[in-house]
Amino acid sequence: MLKVGIIGVGTVGASVANILRDNKDIIKARAGVEIEPVLGVVSNLSKDRDVTIKLTDNADEVLNDESIDIVVELMGGIEKPYEIVKKALANGKAVVTANKALLAYHRYDLEKLAGDIPFEYEAAVAGGIPIINALRDGLSANNIKSIRGIMNGTCNYMLTKMINEGVDYDTILKESQELGYAEADPTFDVGGFDAAHKLLILGSIAYDVDAKPEDILIEGIQDISPEDIDFANEFNYTIKLLTIAKKIGKKVELRVHPAFISNDEMIAKVDGVMNGVSVIGDKVGETMYYGPGAGGDATASAVIANIIDIARRGKGAPMLGFEFDHSENLSIMPKDEIETKYYLRLRVEDKAGVLAKIATILGTKNISIEKMIQKPLNKTCAHIMLSTHTSVEKDIMDALNAIVDAGVVTADPVMIRIED
Amino acid sequence: MLKVGIIGVGTVGASVANILRDNKDIIKARAGVEIEPVLGVVSNLSKDRDVTIKLTDNADEVLNDESIDIVVELMGGIEKPYEIVKKALANGKAVVTANKALLAYHRYDLEKLAGDIPFEYEAAVAGGIPIINALRDGLSANNIKSIRGIMNGTCNYMLTKMINEGVDYDTILKESQELGYAEADPTFDVGGFDAAHKLLILGSIAYDVDAKPEDILIEGIQDISPEDIDFANEFNYTIKLLTIAKKIGKKVELRVHPAFISNDEMIAKVDGVMNGVSVIGDKVGETMYYGPGAGGDATASAVIANIIDIARRGKGAPMLGFEFDHSENLSIMPKDEIETKYYLRLRVEDKAGVLAKIATILGTKNISIEKMIQKPLNKTCAHIMLSTHTSVEKDIMDALNAIVDAGVVTADPVMIRIED
Ligand SMILES: NC(=O)c1ccc[n+]([C@@H]2O[C@H](COP(=O)([O-])OP(=O)(O)OC[C@H]3O[C@@H](n4cnc5c(N)ncnc54)[C@H](OP(=O)(O)O)[C@@H]3O)[C@@H](O)[C@H]2O)c1
Ligand SMILES: NC(=O)c1ccc[n+]([C@@H]2O[C@H](COP(=O)([O-])OP(=O)(O)OC[C@H]3O[C@@H](n4cnc5c(N)ncnc54)[C@H](OP(=O)(O)O)[C@@H]3O)[C@@H](O)[C@H]2O)c1
Numbered sequence: 157m158l159k160v161g162i163i164g165v166g167t168v169g170a171s172v173a174n175i176l177r178d179n180k181d182i183i184k185a186r187a188g189v190e191i192e193p194v195l196g197v198v199s200n201l202s203k204d205r206d207v208t209i210k211l212t213d214n215a216d217e218v219l220n221d222e223s224i225d226i227v228v229e230l231m232g233g234i235e236k237p238y239e240i241v242k243k244a245l246a247n248g249k250a251v252v253t254a255n256k257a258l259l260a261y262h263r264y265d266l267e268k269l270a271g272d273i274p275f276e277y278e279a280a281v282a283g284g285i286p287i288i289n290a291l292r293d294g295l296s297a298n299n300i301k302s303i304r305g306i307m308n309g310t311c312n313y314m315l316t317k318m319i320n321e322g323v324d325y326d327t328i329l330k331e332s333q334e335l336g337y338a339e340a341d342p343t344f345d346v347g348g349f350d351a352a353h354k355l356l357i358l359g360s361i362a363y364d365v366d367a368k369p370e371d372i373l374i375e376g377i378q379d380i381s382p383e384d385i386d387f388a389n390e391f392n393y394t395i396k397l398l399t400i401a402k403k404i405g406k407k408v409e410l411r412v413h414p415a416f417i418s419n420d421e422m423i424a425k426v427d428g429v430m431n432g433v434s435v436i437g438d439k440v441g442e443t444m445y446y447g448p449g450a451g452g453d454a455t456a457s458a459v460i461a462n463i464i465d466i467a468r469r470g471k472g473a474p475m476l477g478f479e480f481d482h483s484e485n486l487s488i489m490p491k492d493e494i495e496t497k498y499y500l501r502l503r504v505e506d507k508a509g510v511l512a513k514i515a516t517i518l519g520t521k522n523i524s525i526e527k528m529i530q531k532p533l534n535k536t537c538a539h540i541m542l543s544t545h546t547s548v549e550k551d552i553m554d555a556l557n558a559i560v561d562a563g564v565v566t567a568d569p570v571m572i573r574i575e576d
Numbered sequence: 577m578l579k580v581g582i583i584g585v586g587t588v589g590a591s592v593a594n595i596l597r598d599n600k601d602i603i604k605a606r607a608g609v610e611i612e613p614v615l616g617v618v619s620n621l622s623k624d625r626d627v628t629i630k631l632t633d634n635a636d637e638v639l640n641d642e643s644i645d646i647v648v649e650l651m652g653g654i655e656k657p658y659e660i661v662k663k664a665l666a667n668g669k670a671v672v673t674a675n676k677a678l679l680a681y682h683r684y685d686l687e688k689l690a691g692d693i694p695f696e697y698e699a700a701v702a703g704g705i706p707i708i709n710a711l712r713d714g715l716s717a718n719n720i721k722s723i724r725g726i727m728n729g730t731c732n733y734m735l736t737k738m739i740n741e742g743v744d745y746d747t748i749l750k751e752s753q754e755l756g757y758a759e760a761d762p763t764f765d766v767g768g769f770d771a772a773h774k775l776l777i778l779g780s781i782a783y784d785v786d787a788k789p790e791d792i793l794i795e796g797i798q799d800i801s802p803e804d805i806d807f808a809n810e811f812n813y814t815i816k817l818l819t820i821a822k823k824i825g826k827k828v829e830l831r832v833h834p835a836f837i838s839n840d841e842m843i844a845k846v847d848g849v850m851n852g853v854s855v856i857g858d859k860v861g862e863t864m865y866y867g868p869g870a871g872g873d874a875t876a877s878a879v880i881a882n883i884i885d886i887a888r889r890g891k892g893a894p895m896l897g898f899e900f901d902h903s904e905n906l907s908i909m910p911k912d913e914i915e916t917k918y919y920l921r922l923r924v925e926d927k928a929g930v931l932a933k934i935a936t937i938l939g940t941k942n943i944s945i946e947k948m949i950q951k952p953l954n955k956t957c958a959h960i961m962l963s964t965h966t967s968v969e970k971d972i973m974d975a976l977n978a979i980v981d982a983g984v985v986t987a988d989p990v991m992i993r994i995e996d
Contacts, residue, residue: 286714294706447863460717
C-alpha cells in the first residue's frame with residue numbers, strides 16, 4: 157500500500173482525495189498497489205468540506221509521518237510550498253504538485269534537490285491534458301521545433317465570446333467573474349502570467365532552458381478590441397492568447413501574447429475554457445493535445461496519474477495497462493444490442509402508400525424518426541433519407557429486412573450510424 | 577550503452593535506424609544512455625536502401641546476439657513476427673513493435689510471455705500520436721467512458737476529399753492509390769480492419785477486454801455515396817470512419833464503422849490523412865489527441881519513444897526531461913530579436929499625407945506591408961489596419977515610436993503578432 161498526504165485540500169486537493177476513494181479499484185488494478193490518501197492539510201479546519209479524508213492544519217504532521225510515501229502539494233503560492241516540498245524531499249518522500257508558479261521559479265533547484273526521488277507535476281500545465289507525459293515521454297525522440305499552446309482557460313473563454321458574440325472586453329470580463337471563470341483580480345490570467353508559468357515548464361522539457369517569468373515576453377489580452385477581431389476575421393484569422401516556445405538556431409523564443417492564427421489550424425479550433433497544445437517535432441511533425449485546463453476533477457486526474465506513475469516506478473507501466481486482473485470482468489456487447497442513432501437511405505418507387513408502409517414498419521420496431529427528407533431521383537423513383545432517435549441495432553436490422561421483404565425499396569437500403 | 581536490433585528495415589525500420597543516428601545526442605540526453613542500432617534484418621539484402629545500419633537476412637543473428645538488449649519488430653505480418661518476438665522474449669530481450677495485427681490477435685499471450693520484460697507498442701495505434709502513453713499513463717486515474725478514434729489515414733483522406741470536393745468513392749480510391757495513400761488491394765484499410773486492430777488494443781488498455789477482430793462489428797467506407805454526404809451536411813454532420821470503445825453497464829462496445837458526427841466536435845475537425853482520438857474519462861472529461869497516424873519518421877518517433885522509455889526503466893523519466901545536460905546550451909532569444917508577422921492598428925487624422933508618412937516610416941525600418949484596410953471612424957479620424965510580412969520586433973517597436981513621434985496618430989498604436 158502507498159500512503160499519500162495531501163497538503164492543500166481545496167478545489168484540486170479535495171478532488172484528489174475523493175477520486176482516490178471513488179476510483180480506488182481501477183486505480184489499484186492500474187497501479188499494482190493500493191493508494192490511500194491518509195491525511196490532508198488545510199489552513200482553516202472549521203470550513204465545511206465535501207471530503208472524507210482526515211484533516212489537520214499542521215503540515216508537519218504529513219511531512220514527518222514516516223508512513224507517508226508521497227506528498228501532494230496543492231496549496232498554491234510560491235515560497236511556502238517551496239519550503240514544504242523541500243522538506244518532503246529531505247525526508248525522502250516523493251512529491252507531486254500542480255503548482256506552476258512554484259515550478260516557474262524553482263524547477264531547476266527542485267530537480268537538483270529531488271535527485272532520484274520522484275518529483276512530478278503533470279497537472280501544472282494544461283490541467284487534465286497529459287502534455288508533460290506527451291512531451292517528456294511520447295515525443296522524446298524528437299528535436300522540438302516549436303510548441304504553441306492555448307493554456308489559459310479564462311482568456312480563451314473571454315476571447316471566444318468576444319469573437320463569436322461580439323461582446324466587448326469589459327462586459328465579458330464581468331461575466332467571467334460572475335461565472336467563476338475569472339478571479340476578482342483577473343491580472344494573473346488576463347495579463348498572461350499564468351500561461352507564462354506553464355510555458356516556462358514546457359520550455360525546459362523541450363529545450364532545457366532555465367528562464368523565469370521576468371526573462372520573457374508576456375502580454376495579456378486586455379487591449380483586444382472589436383476592430384482587431386474584425387480585421388482578423390476578414391483575413392481568416394482567429395485571436396488566441398498563445399504561448400510559444402520555438403528554437404531558432406541556438407536560441408529559444410519563449411513568449412506569451414495574443415496572436416492572430418489561421419482558422420485552418422487545429423489549434424485555432426480550441427474554443428471556450430478548453431486548452432490545447434500543438435507540438436512540432438522534427439520527426440513526428442505536428443501533434444496536438446486538447447482538453448480541460450482546469451477544474452478540480454480534471455486537474456486531479458493528472459495529479460493521480462503522477463501518483464500511479466510513482467507507484468509503477470521500477471517496473472514501468474503494465475503492458476496492457478492493468479497490473480491486476482480488472483475486477484469488473486467486462487464482456488463484449490453483442491452487435492445486436494448496440495444502441496445508437498441511425499441514418500437510413502431508402503430508394504423507393506415514387507408512388508402513394510410507400511412512405512406509410514415504411515413508417516409503419518419502423519413504428520412496429522420501436523424506431524422513431526427524428527428528421528426526414530424525400531427527394532425525387534427520376535420519373536419513377538425517390539430517395540427517402542431519415543435519421544432516427546436512439547434505437548437498438550437489432551430493431552434496425554429487422555426493420556430494414558422487413559422493408560426489403562415488403563417490396564417497397566428498389567435498391568438495398570443504406571444504413572450509417574450517427575454518433576452524437 | 578543500449579544495443580538495438582531492428583527486424584524489418586522497411587519504411588518504419590529505416591526511419592528508426594536513421595533517427596537513432598541523426599538525433600543521437602538529444603536521445604542520449606533524454607534517455608540517460610547511448611542507444612545504438614547495431615543490426616537490421618531484411619528479407620532481400622540486395623535491395624538499395626538509404627540506411628547506414630549493418631544488415632543481415634537472418635533474424636537469428638539479432639535474436640541470438642547476447643549483446644543486443646532490445647529487439648524492434650517492424651516486419652509486419654502476424655504469425656512470423658509472433659514467433660520472432662516470442663523468441664526475443666525467451667532470450668530475455670525487451671521488445672518494441674509497431675505491429676497492430678500481431679497485437680490484435682496475440683496481445684494477451686504476449687503480455688503473459690513478457691512478464692517483467694518490457695514489451696512496448698506505442699506506434700501500433702495512431703502512428704506518431706502518443707495515445708498509448710496518454711491512455712495507459714496520463715489518464716490512469718479514470719474509468720474510461722468512451723474512446724472515439726479516427727485511426728485510418730487512408731479512409732480519412734478519402735472521406736475528406738469526398739466531402740470537401742464532391743469526388744466519388746471510385747475516383748478518390750484511384751487517386752489515393754496513385755498517391756501511395758492506399759494499397760493496390762485497399763480492403764484492409766477501406767474495409768475498417770486496420771482501424772479495428774488498433775481499436776482492440778485501445779479496448780484492452782481501457783477495459784481489459786480480450787477480443788479478436790472477428791468478435792466485433794467492422795464496416796468499411798465502400799458504400800458511402802454523395803447522397804449520404806449531402807444529408808450529413810444538411811444537418812451539420814460530417815462522416816468519419818470511427819472506431820468506438822464504450823462501456824455500458826458491464827458490457828463494452830467495440831465497433832468500427834462510418835459514422836455521422838457533429839461538425840461541432842473537435843474530432844470532426846480531424847481531416848485528411850491525420851488521425852485523432854477522443855477519450856472521455858469519468859474524472860477528466862474529454863481529452864483529444866491529434867497527429868500523423870502513419871509515415872516512416874512519424875511512426876519511428878513512437879517506436880523510439882518506447883526504446884527511450886525502456887532505457888529509463890527503473891528510474892522513470894527525468895523530472896525536466898533531460899538526464900544529462902543538454903549539449904546544445906541554448907539561450908533565450910532577446911525580445912528585440914523576435915521575428916514574426918505583425919498586425920498594426922493606427923488611429924489617424926483623416927487627411928492627406930498621413931498614409932504616406934506612415935508608409936515611409938515602415939519602409940525605412942524594413943517593414944513591408946502585406947495587407948491594409950483604411951476605415952473612417954468619424955468626421956476627422958480613420959483607422960488604418962495592416963498586416964506586415966515577417967519583420968523584426970525591434971524594427972516594429974522603432975517604427976511605432978517613430979509614428980507616434982511624427983504626430984500622425986491620435987491614439988496609442990495597437991500591435992498584435994501574427995503566427996502563421
Ligand atoms: N483549480 C484548478 O483548476 C487548478 C488547475 C491546475 C493547477 N492548479 C494548481 O493547484 C494548486 C491548488 O489550486 P486550488 O484551486 O485547489 O486552490 P484552493 O482551492 O485555493 O485550495 C488551496 C488549499 O490549500 C490550503 N492552504 C493554503 N495555504 C495553506 C497553508 N499555509 N497551510 C495549510 N493549508 C493551506 C487551503 O486551505 P483552506 O481550505 O483551509 O483555505 C486549501 O485547502 C495551485 O497551485 C493551483 O495553481 C489548480
Ligand atoms: N508504414 C507506416 O506508416 C506504419 C505505421 C504504423 C505501423 N506500421 C507497422 O509497422 C510495421 C512495418 O511497416 P513498414 O511500412 O515499415 O513495412 P515495410 O516497408 O514493408 O517493411 C517491412 C520490412 O520487413 C522486412 N521483412 C519482411 N518480412 C521479412 C522476413 N520474413 N524476414 C526478414 N525481413 C522481413 C522487409 O524486408 P525487405 O526490405 O527486404 O522487403 C522490410 O525491410 C508493420 O507491422 C506495420 O503495420 C507501419
